[in-house]
Amino acid sequence: MNPKVYDTIIIGGGPAGCAAAVYTARKKLRTLLLTEDFAGQSISAAAIENWIGDRLISGIDLAKKLENHVRAYPEIDIITSAPVVAVSEASACFFDVVAKGGEIFRTRSIIAAAGARRRRLGVPGEAELEGRGVAFCSTCDAPFFQDSNVAVVGSGNAALETVIDLLPFAKDIYLLLRGDNLKGDAVTRDRATSSPRVTLITNVVVEAILGEKSVTGLSYRDIGNRELRELSVDGVFVEIGSVPNSEFLRDLVATNESGEITVDHKTAETSKPGIFAAGDVTSDPFKQNNIAAGDGIRAALSAYNHVLNIKKHSPCAESL
Numbered sequence: 676m677n678p679k680v681y682d683t684i685i686i687g688g689g690p691a692g693c694a695a696a697v698y699t700a701r702k703k704l705r706t707l708l709l710t711e712d713f714a715g716q717s718i719s720a721a722a723i724e725n726w727i728g729d730r731l732i733s734g735i736d737l738a739k740k741l742e743n744h745v746r747a748y749p750e751i752d753i754i755t756s757a758p759v760v761a762v763s764e765a766s767a768c769f770f771d772v773v774a775k776g777g778e779i780f781r782t783r784s785i786i787a788a789a790g791a792r793r794r795r796l797g798v799p800g801e802a803e804l805e806g807r808g809v810a811f812c813s814t815c816d817a818p819f820f821q822d823s824n825v826a827v828v829g830s831g832n833a834a835l836e837t838v839i840d841l842l843p844f845a846k847d848i849y850l851l852l853r854g855d856n857l858k859g860d861a862v863t864r865d866r867a868t869s870s871p872r873v874t875l876i877t878n879v880v881v882e883a884i885l886g887e888k889s890v891t892g893l894s895y896r897d898i899g900n901r902e903l904r905e906l907s908v909d910g911v912f913v914e915i916g917s918v919p920n921s922e923f924l925r926d927l928v929a930t931n932e933s934g935e936i937t938v939d940h941k942t943a944e945t946s947k948p949g950i951f952a953a954g955d956v957t958s959d960p961f962k963q964n965n966i967a968a969g970d971g972i973r974a975a976l977s978a979y980n981h982v983l984n985i986k987k988h989s990p991c992a993e994s995l
């Protein structure tokens with residue numbers, strides 16, 4: 676029996692994938708949404724203050740709203756807990772999408788909206804002490820650091836928001852960064868650094884996280900004088916950016932040196948006709964929820980045009 680053929684398969688259930696799904700459903704494309712979860716990275720944010728239409732919303736509530744909106748269209752097939760592991764070209768007209776577990780889905784177009792995951796330091800102690808002082812989600816873990824001294828590694832918004840989340844709990848907070856400038860936006864920067872309990876340690880590289888049963892400190896090297904120093908802390912939050920979830924497509928589409936999928940910003944088209952990409956998995960420099968949603972819509976409309984176009988042309992109209 677031939678497998679069910681979709682017009683489009685959307686990979687990812689964050690703002691980009693959900694926005695794309697609503698639009699492809701309304702265009703009557705036969706849509707399958709394959710995702711690990713309905714969430715998106717900002718699920719760990721306690722307060723999102725720039726999602727247009729909501730003055731303030733938690734990451735969890737935003738994720739619920741996105742999921743409810745997608746599920747309001749019963750014509751969208753949805754499979755969760757189904758990470759995509761590979762994509763291949765089945766013919767000139769179709770792609771095969773392979774989910775973990777081996778199930779294969781055939782489609783005329785793909786919208787890659789798989790976002791990104793946290794980058795790791797890759798130093799000794801990080802993996803060994805994860806969950807025992809090494810943390811990656813301040814909304815989840817800040818309350819565990821009541822009256823503790825904590826280091827936060829990073830210089831962007833995520834690092835600054837981590838400091839803000841820790842302020843009600845931790846005693847002293849050390850913010851360690853490679854350069855000498857914080858990168859986050861001005862409001863967040865001010866909020867994070869105005870407390871006398873926050874100390875900036877600039878131009879350093881973390882070399883190891885120390886501790887046996889739990890974190891007791893970290894060692895870092897001064898980039899200027901190469902001196903190695905130790906800092907005594909009970910926790911280390913790693914907030915050094917993200918890695919795009921593009922591995923399953925890297926053989927098929929062009930990516931930049933960071934592994935982000937390069938797209939035509941007018942159409943969301945990748946280097947492979949029929950494959951579109953949206954949100955944080957792309958080379959767009961601005962990683963934001965609203966931008967991801969807009970990207971998802973652009974990709975959906977382009978996928979719609981692509982599908983209409985190829986359906987007109989034999990053999991793509993009929994062949995499998």
Ligand SMILES: Cc1cc2nc3c(=O)[nH]c(=O)nc-3n(C[C@H](O)[C@H](O)[C@H](O)COP(=O)(O)OP(=O)(O)OC[C@H]3O[C@@H](n4cnc5c(N)ncnc54)[C@H](O)[C@@H]3O)c2cc1C
Nearest residue numbers: 687688689690691711715716717759790954955962963964
């Ligand atoms: C702590 C934190 C706070 C943030 N706060 C804000 C904020 O206040 N405002 C703002 O605008 N932005 C914020 N951001 C950035 C924002 O979260 C991202 O820009 C946005 O989530 C990108 O959306 P996306 O849909 O592209 O990807 P993601 O949100 O990363 O979603 C990707 C989706 O794809 C799924 N997925 C991943 N790999 C696969 C696979 N192989 N197969 C199938 N599914 C897969 C994931 O499960 C997820 O559902 C924050 C980010 C972080 C980390």
